[in-house]
Amino acid sequence: MIDPRERRALEELRRLDWAPTQDDVWSRLDFHIDGLNRDVGAAVVRAYETADASNGGCPVGLVVQGRHGAGKTHLIRWAREEVQLRGGYFFLMGIADGKTFWPNVVSALLRGLYRNGSYRHPQLAVLLERLAEIAGISNDLRLRVRGANRLTPEALDHFVSAFRRAAPEVGRECRHTLRALVMLASAEEEANDLAENWLTSAQEETSIGLERWGVPTTVKPPQQVAGEISRLVACTGAAMFAVDQIDPVFAQARTSVVDDGSGSAVSEPVALAADLGDGLMNMRDEMRRTVTVVACLPTSWTLIERNATASVGGRFRTETRLSRIPSAEIAVKLVSARFEPFFELADFEPPFPTWPVVPEAFRDAPGFTPRGLLQRVDRHVQACLKAGEVTLLTDLTEPDLPESTLPPPTDLTVLDDRFTQLRTEAVVDAALAPATEDREMSRLLVAGLQAWTIEQGDRRGRYSVQDGGDGRPSMHAWLLETLDEDTEDEAHWSFRGLSHRNAIAVQARLRRLLDFVNLDPAIPKRRAVLLRNPVWPSGEVSKRMKQEFLDRGGVLTTVSTDDLRTFTALATLLAEHDPALPDWLLAQRPAGNTALFSEVFGPPPDDAEARQPGPDASGGPAGSPVAAEPIGERVAEPATDAAPSLDLGTTAETGLPVRVPLESLRKHAVIFAGSGSGKTVLIRRLIEECALHGVSAIVLDPNNDLARLGDAWPEPPKRWRPGDAALATRYLAGTDVVVWTPRRTSGRPVSFQPLPDFSAVVDDPDEFGLALDTAVAALAPRARMAGNTAKADRGRAVLRQALDYFARTRNGSLSRFVDLLGGLPEGAASLGRARELAADMAETLRAAMVNDPMFGGDGETLDPAVLLTPAPGKRARISVVSLIGLPNDEHRQSFVNQLQMALFAWIKRHPAGDRPLGGLFVMDEAQTFVPSGPMTACTESTVALASQARKYGLGLIFATQAPKGIHNRITGNAATQFYGFLNSPVQIAAAREVAAAKGSAVLEISRLEAGQFYAVGEGTPFRKVAVPMCLSYHPASALSAEEVLARARA
Known part of the structure; x- marks a missing residue:
């Protein structure tokens, strides 16, 4: 023992914490090892000293590169101490978004001014004290300026006038910003809020009360505000502006797509890198006596260097790189x-x-x-x-000790009693009072989140929690979840209480939260939860800001005193450090059972069994070299088994295998899942499983992440199961993967005639009518006859009659039909002025054929048989249709419509017969092609496929991030449905509504991990499934356009 x-x-x-947070940067440094990254530290100090010696200009910035865990944040923390010990100022910008770069800079400057660091007082007080010394004002006025005594408008006027006399140029050009900074330090809360709103360029919010303080109601742009704050700071000393935590921005944006159903806006890391890089380049021109230090992964800085429009080399020095432990x-x-x-x-x-x-x-x-x-x-x-026994560790590379199954060392009922006592005694009024909420709400939320992370079995550092810091915090508690250590991909939850009733105060704090979190519906890994019990202010500005917060994905909810009592009790228990506390939290889950956390994270499981922490993703020490573990083998199933079925993985609860009949895809499948859910992996695995059974597929690739379906893994991935290595070998050997690039002649171009083969259906009145419907739907928008006007109605009628005549007498290409339309024969249409309408539409269609080479068959005309027929010696063909050559949604929709019409005609001539499945068609980002709102050029053909293709043996897979964003006929015709991780409350509610139609309830959709899905099919129960990694290579980043074209040429 x-x-x-x-x-x-x-x-x-x-209690050892190995991952410092941004809040830790401002706390006293407990240790520093001089021999660790000594050269990098010296370079940072020299850069600051150069700024300190400057008369106003900024030195070349510094880029500190290092892999995850190399000590980047620790180095910034050390640099903060060194700068402040030399009398300088330190500012830290965290989550940065190039689209809002300068508002981020202003917010970082204000947050930094609220912080003390190594000073006894906030940096704002230090700055104003030094400015007052320059102004040469009396001691009484100095105390008012610092916020120690009451500030009056008259006192503010005297100070600004004195400073203008002492520093005429800066005093004249920065006088309004100087006034706002003094107001920010005032003990009068209304003055604080007015100043903060003005400094953050919130136009309407600052129009009331500013005149009293001599501040204009017209705000300045953020870039100018940042420059003026920097000029005032530079009057009294040099500054270091550190930029940290930009790696999660790129990781979060890498696969994030706006899930509002439109599919029109995509957050690309390349665009973010360009915007962020340009902002960083411009900082040297805008700031004064300030050295900028950027800490990031080497890959992030490379992305910035390659995409920033300004010259990086002239403004940043990049030779500094953090290393591993040297000895x-x-x-x-x-x-x-x-x-x-x-x-x-x-x-x-x-x-x-x-x-x-x-x-x-x-x-x-x-x-x-x-x-x-x-x-x-x-x-x-x-x-x-x-x-329960100490074993000396003699070799860092040896495997971890096996976990013991010993019972908890202490009777947990003791903690039950202690917790009950603490909840009964808890007083929580201070957390709901405006004057004390920053301190108390932060303390309680941090305690609740810390307990919640322990309840998740997190003893390996997957989660970290930090408070909002001192001063005027942007948030009260911040939960970070590490999703990928190598790319520093993270999910963030920011919590903030807001009990103020004054509208200006509410607006200032909400703006502070929005600026800090950078909420973006396209980045669902950033979440903000606003806790407010009082009624929201009724003014127009307040209502508009509330709606902006909700539209950007924020969650507005209440917090009960019962939950706060729980958090109060947990704060005490955590401070008491009872050794049995982790086991008690795992067993009882008091934090997870609060109404607040059940709403945000989903309720905890019904059972009270402790969830043991899983192994690290690497299976070894993070940050250390990892050898690939040997992959066991399982017997691969033959391609022609008696009842072919697809391997979907295992149930999350029991680990038992989950299989569905291959034939079930005849009734189609739909996947509802957001960014980071593993949706692409599931799509790929379904395609691969079908290929192993000899089923060919046509796959639309709108995001360049499916063109690697023919690439082998360079090393076995960690999520492969025993036997997957053999399956991957068999899949790659038997599958013919071809990448097609419509409208990109340097790849493998392909085009389709927009008209179906009428000859195949002309003898079937129902099918012929359907073919006419889809053809009219494709041609009407191009002929500018898609509106709701009387002329458009007549135009579509003439089109339909002309197509009917064409199909029965001539048939053929679009060009032949346009010629017929330009000289419409007598009797081809029954409407008056039909020939005039037809001639006008013919000219419009000819113009469309010129403007869009895809429309009308420019390039190789390809039959779906080519897309679905494997090369000799191969079992199946996967035709990946890359959409990189189609620049906008309209072009993509038109092309997909042509493809689907051709596919529909082909499958009818080549039905599956007695085979389980004759082919597969996969549509990712389905909300773009067949939305629930206005019809697109391919809505009719998609709905027709979903309704009719099953009887010919064609399987369809649709995937979307917006459950209510796709046409209800698609969802209604999909017998198999998958629900993966979603974060947006709107989309979660939509997913639950869709699932309810299947008689199922998606309860924890916001807590699903990557690769976990709720699945339901015809005759199969609703259950949580863990999907294995795909058989083909799937790294974190998508292919570039050039890489796609290279694969197409191969």
């Missing part, structure tokens, strides 16, 4: 420094400073990043506690 003193020491070590000696110093304060708290004298890791074990430390090393050590500490 473990010695009680050793247990206490290990319990303290369990065993440095590793020992690092771990010793981190362990020492915890041993002191436990009053424990270890046999050696790195206990329970022997010093000799650090011989392998140079292969680790600092964070990777601390994570490895922490896992060993956790394992010792679980086992």
Whole structure:
């Protein structure tokens, strides 16, 4: 058994935090190892000293590059201390979005001014004290300017006048910004809020009360405000402006698509890199005596360098890169420094400073990043506690100790009683009072979130929680979930209480939250939850800001005193550090059962069994080299089994395999899932499983993430199951993957005639009528006859009659039909002035054929048989139709309509017969092609396929991020449905409504992990399924256009 003193020491070590947050940057640095990244630190200090020696200009900026866990945030924290010890100012910009770059800069400047760091007072007070010294004002006026005594408009006038006399140019050009900064430091809350709204360029919100303080009601653009704040700061000292946390922005945007159903707006990391890069380049011109330091992954800076329009090389120096731990000696110093304060708290004298890791074990430390090393050590500490026995770690590369199944060491009923007592005694009024909510609401929400992360079994650092900091916080609690350590992809939840009733105060705090979070419906990994119990202010500005918050994906809800009492009790329990607390939280889940967290994260599972933390994604220490684990083998199923079925993965609850008949795809499938859900992996795996059964597919690729269906993995992915390696080999050997690039002649161009083959259906009145409907639907928009006017009605009637005549007498290409339309024969149409209407439409269609080479068959005319017929020796063909050559939705919809009409005619001539499935057609981003709103050029043909294709054996798969964004006939005709992670409350509600039509309830859709889906099919129950990784190569980033074209040419 473990010695009680050793247990206490290990319990303290369990609190080790290896991932500093942005809020930690402002706290006192507990340790710093000089030998770790010494050269980079020296370069940062030299850059600041250059700014300090400047008369006004900005030195070349510095880029600190390093992989995840290399110490970028720690270095910025150290640099903040060094700058402030030298009398300078420090500012930190976190989540940055190029589209709102300068508002982000202003918000970062204001947040930095509210912070103390190494100063006794906030940097704003330090700045105003120094400006007052320049102005040479009296001590009484100085105290008013600093906010120590009451500020009056007259006192503000005297100070600004004195400063203008002392510094005429800056005082004249920056006088209004100077007034606002003094108001910001005032003890009068209304003056604070007015100033903040004005500084953040909130036009309408600042129009009331500003005249009293001599501030104009017309606001300045954010870039000018940032420049003027910088000029005022530069009068008193140099500054460092650090930019951190830009890597999650690129990771979050990499696959994020707006899920409002329109499909028209896509957040591209390339565009973000261009905007963000241009903003960073312009900072040197706008700021004064300021060195900009950017900390990011090498891949992020490369993206900026390649896409910023301004010259990067002349404004930033990029030779600095953080390295791994250089030596065993440095590793020992690092771990010793981190362990020492915890041993002191436990009053424990270890046999050696790195206990329970022997010093000799650090011989392998140079292969680790600092964070990777601390994570490895922490896992060993956790394992010792679980086992109830201390085992010395002698080799960092050896596998983790197996987890023990010993029962919890303490009777958990003791904590039950303690928790009940604390809830009964809790007083929570301060958290709901405007004067104290910043302190108390932050404290309680942080405690609740910390407990919630433990309830998720998170003892490996997947989640981190931070408070809003001092001063005027933008939020009260911030939860970060690490989704991918290599790319630093993260999901963020920001919580803020808002109990103020004054409209100006409400507006200022909501604007602060919006600027901090950068809510964007296209980036569902950023969430903001606003907690408000009072009625919302009734003014137009307040109502508009509330609607903006909701439209951008924010959640507005209330918080009960019952929940706050729970959080109060949890705050005390966390502070008491009872060793049994983690086990108790896992068993009882008090945080997860609160109404607030159940609403935001979904309710916890019904069972109270503790969820053990899963292994790291890498299966080894984060930040360390990882060897690929051997992949076991399972017998691959033959392609012609008695009842062919698709392997969907395993049930999340039991791990049992989930299979559905291959024939079930005749009744189609639809996938509702957002960015980061694993939707693309599911699509690919379904296509691959079909190919293994000899079923060919046509796949629309709007986002360049499906063209790799023929690429092999360079190394086995972690989410492969035993036997998947053999399946991948068989899939790649037997599948013919061809990439087509309509309108891109440098790839593999393809075009289709917009008219169906009428000869195949002319003898079937029903099918012929349907073919006429789809042809009219394709031609009417091009002939400018798609409106609701009387002329458009007549035009469509003439088109239909002309097509009927054409189909029965001539048939053929669009060009032949346009010729017939231009000289419409007598009797071909029964309407008056039909020939005049026909001639006008013929000219319009000819113009469309000239303007759009795809319309009318420019390029190789290709039969669907070519798309679906594999090359000799292959089992199946996958035709990936890349849409990179079709620049807008209208062109894409027209092309897809032509493709679907040709496919419809072909499948009718070549039905599946007694085969389970004759072919597969896959449409990602379905809301773009067949939306629930206005009809597109391909709505009719898509609905026709969904309604009729099943009887000919053609399977359809539709995928969308917007459950109510696609036509209800698509959803209604899909017997198999998948529901993956969604974040937007609107889309979650829509998914639940769609699922309800199947007699199912999607309860935890916002808490699903990547690769987890709720699935329901005909005759199969509604269940949570874990989908395996696809068999073909699927990295985090999509292909570029050139890479797609190269595959098409191959």
